[in-house]
Amino acid sequence: MRLSLRKKVMVAVLLMALIVAGATALVSYNMYARSMEEHYERLTMNTARSAASMVDVQAVAELKDRTLEIYRGFCPDENTPPDFEAFDEADWDAYYAAYDEILQSDAYRKTFATLNALKEDNGVLWLYVAYMDEQTGQGIYIVDADSTQDACLPGTCGDIEPENLVLMEQGVYDFPPYITNYEEFGWLSSAAAAITAPDGTVVANAFVDFSMNQVMADRQAFLLRLAAVLAAVTLVLIVTLAYGFGRAVVRPINQLAKATGSFVSDKERNQSSSAISLLEIRTGDEIENLSCSIRQMEQEINTYIANLTQVTAERERIGAELDVARNIQASMLPCIFPPFPQREEFSIFASMDPAKEVGGDFYDFFLVDDDHLALVMADVSGKGVPAAMFMVIAKTLLKNAAQTGASPRAVLEKVNDQLCENNDAEMFVTVWLGILEISTGKLVCANAGHEFPAIRRAGGEFELFRDKHGFVLAGMEHARYREYELTLCGGDTLFVYTDGVPEATDSQNRLYGTDRMLAALNRQKEAGCQELIRGLRADIDGFVGDNPQFDDITMLALEFKNLGETRMRKMGLRPDLAQLEQATAFFENILAEHNAPRRVVEQMKVVTDEIFSNIVFYSGATAVTLGCEAGEGYARLRFSDNGRPYDPTQKPDPDVTLPPEEREAGGMGIYIVRKLTDGLSYYYADGLNVLTLEKRW
Numbered sequence: 001m002r003l004s005l006r007k008k009v010m011v012a013v014l015l016m017a018l019i020v021a022g023a024t025a026l027v028s029y030n031m032y033a034r035s036m037e038e039h040y041e042r043l044t045m046n047t048a049r050s051a052a053s054m055v056d057v058q059a060v061a062e063l064k065d066r067t068l069e070i071y072r073g074f075c076p077d078e079n080t081p082p083d084f085e086a087f088d089e090a091d092w093d094a095y096y097a098a099y100d101e102i103l104q105s106d107a108y109r110k111t112f113a114t115l116n117a118l119k120e121d122n123g124v125l126w127l128y129v130a131y132m133d134e135q136t137g138q139g140i141y142i143v144d145a146d147s148t149q150d151a152c153l154p155g156t157c158g159d160i161e162p163e164n165l166v167l168m169e170q171g172v173y174d175f176p177p178y179i180t181n182y183e184e185f186g187w188l189s190s191a192a193a194a195i196t197a198p199d200g201t202v203v204a205n206a207f208v209d210f211s212m213n214q215v216m217a218d219r220q221a222f223l224l225r226l227a228a229v230l231a232a233v234t235l236v237l238i239v240t241l242a243y244g245f246g247r248a249v250v251r252p253i254n255q256l257a258k259a260t261g262s263f264v265s266d267k268e269r270n271q272s273s274s275a276i277s278l279l280e281i282r283t284g285d286e287i288e289n290l291s292c293s294i295r296q297m298e299q300e301i302n303t304y305i306a307n308l309t310q311v312t313a314e315r316e317r318i319g320a321e322l323d324v325a326r327n328i329q330a331s332m333l334p335c336i337f338p339p340f341p342q343r344e345e346f347s348i349f350a351s352m353d354p355a356k357e358v359g360g361d362f363y364d365f366f367l368v369d370d371d372h373l374a375l376v377m378a379d380v381s382g383k384g385v386p387a388a389m390f391m392v393i394a395k396t397l398l399k400n401a402a403q404t405g406a407s408p409r410a411v412l413e414k415v416n417d418q419l420c421e422n423n424d425a426e427m428f429v430t431v432w433l434g435i436l437e438i439s440t441g442k443l444v445c446a447n448a449g450h451e452f453p454a455i456r457r458a459g460g461e462f463e464l465f466r467d468k469h470g471f472v473l474a475g476m477e478h479a480r481y482r483e484y485e486l487t488l489c490g491g492d493t494l495f496v497y498t499d500g501v502p503e504a505t506d507s508q509n510r511l512y513g514t515d516r517m518l519a520a521l522n523r524q525k526e527a528g529c530q531e532l533i534r535g536l537r538a539d540i541d542g543f544v545g546d547n548p549q550f551d552d553i554t555m556l557a558l559e560f561k562n563l564g565e566t567r568m569r570k571m572g573l574r575p576d577l578a579q580l581e582q583a584t585a586f587f588e589n590i591l592a593e594h595n596a597p598r599r600v601v602e603q604m605k606v607v608t609d610e611i612f613s614n615i616v617f618y619s620g621a622t623a624v625t626l627g628c629e630a631g632e633g634y635a636r637l638r639f640s641d642n643g644r645p646y647d648p649t650q651k652p653d654p655d656v657t658l659p660p661e662e663r664e665a666g667g668m669g670i671y672i673v674r675k676l677t678d679g680l681s682y683y684y685a686d687g688l689n690v691l692t693l694e695k696r697w
Contacts, residue, residue: 010242017237021230029223036215037189041177044191044210047122049174051206052193054114055129059107060195061203063142064131066105067154070098071140074155081136081157099154108143108154115145115206125188126209128152129195132160132168142204164192173202179212187212252287256294332392334365337530345438346373349529350556351537353549360387360429361498361552362395366403368435374402375434377450377496377556381427394419394429394473408433408446409483412473416448416481419474428472432496434486441488441560446481448473451499454518457572457625458491459586462521464514487642487688488560489570489625495521495532495558500551504540507547512540529557570627575616575641579624584608587628587637594630600697603676604637607693610669611639619643619689639691645684648673648691 074082074095087095102108111129119127127145138157146152160168164175173194181187189212192205281291337349350363360380368374376398380387397418401411411433419429432450436443445453449472456462470481488494497517504512520539524532533555540553571586573579584605591601615621621643629636653674654667674680679694 009245010238013238013241014234017234021227021234025223025226025230028226029219032222033219036219037179040189040210040212040215041179041191043122044177044189044208045193047118047124047127047210048191048193048206048208051115051118051127051129051208052195054118055111055195055206056107056114057195057197057203059111060129060142061197062107063102063105063111063129063154064204066102067099067140067142068131068133070102071155071157073098075136079135081138082155095155096153102154111143112145115143116147119145123210124208125211126207128207129204130207131204132164132173133157134165134168137165139205173205175205185209187216248285249287252281252291255281256287256291260294332395333362339365340367343438345561346436347529347559347561348557349533350554351533352552352554353537354383354552355500355549356384359383359552359554360391361500361554362391363496363554363556364395364399365556365558366399368403368405372405373436373438374399375436375494375496375556375558376402376431377498377554378429378431379450379498379500379552379554380429383552386425386427390425390427390429394431398431398433402433402435407483408435408444409481412446412448412470412481413479416473416475416479417477420477423474428474430472430499434494434496436488436558436560441490441492443486443488443494444483445486446470446483448481449475451497451502452514454495454497454521455486456493456495456521456525457570458489459569459571460573461525462493462495462518464518487623487625489572490561491559491570492572493525493529493532493557493559496556498552498554500549500553501536501540501555503551504544504553505547505550506544512543516543529559532557569629570625573624573626575619575621575624575643577613577616580609580612580616583612583624583626586626590628590630591635594632594635596630596635597697600635600695604635604695607637607673607676610673611691611693614648614669615639615641615643619646621689634694634696637693637695639689641689643689646689647682647684649680649682 071082072078074091076083115127115129118124124145128141129143130139130141133140136157137160139160141152141156142154144151144153161175161178161180163178167173167175173192175190175192177189177191179187179189189210190207192207194202195204195206196202281288333352334350339348348365350365352359352361352363354361360383362376362378362380364374364376364378366374376395378391378394378398380391380394382390394415397415398411401414402408406414412431415431429448430450431448432445432453433448434443434445434453445467447467448470450469452464452466454462455465465486467484468482471479486494501517502512502514506512516539517536520536521532524535527535536555537553569590571583573583587604587608588601591604596604612624615624619641621641623642625638625640627636627638627640629638648670651667651670653671673693676695677693678696679692681692683690
């Protein structure tokens with residue numbers, strides 16, 4: 001529910017007034033109540049002391065002795081008071097007869113008269129003399145100044161208050177005032193003064209009880225009168241403030257609100273006049289300052305609207321042009337997938353997400369001829385329209401140069417010199433270029449300052465291939481570039497990207513990084529190219545969250561398929577003895593799948609150990625590819641490495657009839673391999689040693 005400012009102020013004032021009134025009433029009531037209690041405490045104590053001084057000590061001592069003598073005669077033992085509830089009629093007759101003598105004595109009548117006069121004169125509720133018997137913990141009545149039938153007879157007893165027992169243990173018999181509220185006796189202010197003999201012996205105590213019921217009634221009446229006064233003051237305060245606040249604050253604010261509403265409606269009707277300009281508020285305070293500020297704001301808004309109209313029109317024109325540019329840039333990149341449906345040797349997918357309307361990243365792939373596929377991944381410095389224009393030039397030059405059949409190194413050197421001409425904007429572009437020989441899987445690459453590509457060998461995981469970088473294109477004339485070769489086998493996947501992937505940043509300024517990229521790729525390493533890239537992009541988006549995209553994100557994935565060897569399963573490894581266990585497990589698992597006897601499996605483990613160790617120690621290879629084809633009762637094992645050419649089949653068998661010390665060094669390992677297999681063949685092609693072994697069972 002909406003409340004006006006006047007109502008809000010009234011509610012606030014009312015709450016504050018109630019709080020102040022409540023606090024005032026509470027403090028005043030407590031002060032009044034305390035003062036009344038202190039008054040009655042003094043009155044009670046003074047009356048008790050007066051009673052103690054007015055009675056005849058000798059008479060009280062005589063009455064106490066006689067009362068205690070009779071009282072103790074009714075006690076079961078010296079520490080237990082009489083059990084009045086167990087008295088029968090005979091007990092009560094004896095009890096009354098014993099004390100009747102005391103009531104008729106002169107000492108009792110004289111003491112009673114003194115106390116009764118004091119009681120009546122001072123409005124005391126109860127005034128009596130009692131003896132505090134520490135043995136039984138009872139206060140024993142000696143004289144009760146009550147003239148009614150409710151008076152307590154001598155010998156009547158009651159429990160001593162706990163605080164009074166504590167004082168008695170300390171030797172104190174003057175009991176200071178204390179307030180009690182028992183259901184049986186009501187609300188009382190009580191005190192006691194010791195009646196002492198001339199030698200200082202405490203004979204008994206004079207007790208005084210004043211009723212506090214009237215005090216409570218007075219306190220309630222005081223509270224009601226105080227509440228009525230505070231309510232009247234609060235009402236007057238609210239009315240006065242509401243009236244004054246309405247004239248001084250609410251009415252000028254309503255005038256300002258009406259004027260600003262008129263300003264908006266005038267603008268909607270394209271009228272130049274405004275009620276704000278005509279409004280004159282002279283309150284001499286902050287309201288007047290607000291009115292002046294609003295008039296000034298009106299003038300600035302009018303100027304701003306005029307400028308905004310012009311700027312908006314210009315921005316809409318630029319936005320339309322940028323939209324056309326974005327569509328043109330998107331159409332320049334290959335965007336139909338699969339791009340070569342007639343080619344089954346490979347699959348490819350790519351994506352480019354610009355950080356702005358247009359971007360500087362680009363990818364490209366095209367057939368140079370029927371057996372060569374060119375792959376391009378590039379990143380232009382900067383962003384926006386300048387980067388997009390430079391991207392168009394670089395992409396065109398790279399494609400034109402590559403289609404001549406030149407090597408990647410020659411393409412980069414030529415395009416670099418072309419881009420350096422008239423490069424007044426001093427822009428540059430990083431490029432990774434690879435040309436794949438489809439029939440063999442040989443990939444020739446060159447890198448001009450771009451990110452490391454990632455490669456997954458069949459059956460393995462994605463790893464960065466840390467190639468050597470050349471200088472960026474358009475950075476320096478006549479720069480020279482290196483190229484290198486990779487061999488893709490069936491099932492291998494190549495992934496290239498721009499720095500927008502590892503440099504994606506979350507809200508805490510943490511980079512996505514290549515480690516997260518490889519982990520995301522390996523979580524879906526068996527996926528196709530399209531699923532691979534889309535899964536990685538989803539992982540990047542999850543990492544970045546709501547943080548805006550800082551750089552263009554461009555990715556390309558290629559999966560190579562060797563259709564001629566579809567029955568042979570392969571795995572790429574590093575030539576490292578640490579990989580031997582993985583190589584052995586590769587063959588062992590395939591043989592086990594085809595129910596090879598355990599004897600055959602163990603023999604092939606020995607063969608694998610011998611061949612793989614020779615490659616590690618003697619070939620100088622940097623990559624090894626294992627292949628295995630198995631069927632009903634046979635298996636074909638293949639070892640391929642890019643080391644020095646070496647034909648183990650030309651090694652003659654050692655003469656095993658000679659003692660070991662007389663044999664020529666070497667050859668025993670290949671001899672064992674021949675004995676454990678049923679066929680051995682070797683060839684060298686395209687820089688690869690290929691050794692094939694056959695085993696039947």
